[in-house]
Amino acid sequence: MKYVNYLMQEQEITCLECGTEFYGRVGKKFCSPTCKNSWHNRARRDSSLIRRTVESSIERNYKILTRLLKLGIHSMDKMECSLLGYKFECVTGYTRAVNHDVFSVFDIRYALSSTRLFSLERITVPTESENY
């Protein structure tokens, strides 16, 4: 849990309305009440609300995974990830490996057991010189 405590102190958040980056509690989405109201007013009229919510969850997931990699963390309890705001249903890729499932969010992938996320790594795209 020490990683969770460390990360919860300085969670970087992008305001869903204006895109301003600020520091705040996990789960906070807006930099101000004005932005919160603007976003909700538009969202009510907007039939693509689900899409935007999923997109922002994927963006948040990517930021969480990027931060874990920066801290040198390649394995973590699933519950701890959820506490950080990670949404396991919002990923960009999935493959079934022999003994477990492998998920990816853009260029970061991880394996998932029933209780742990592990083998967290950035996917390295081969450079042109390696193709020949």
Ligand SMILES: [Zn+2]
């Ligand atoms: Zn804002």
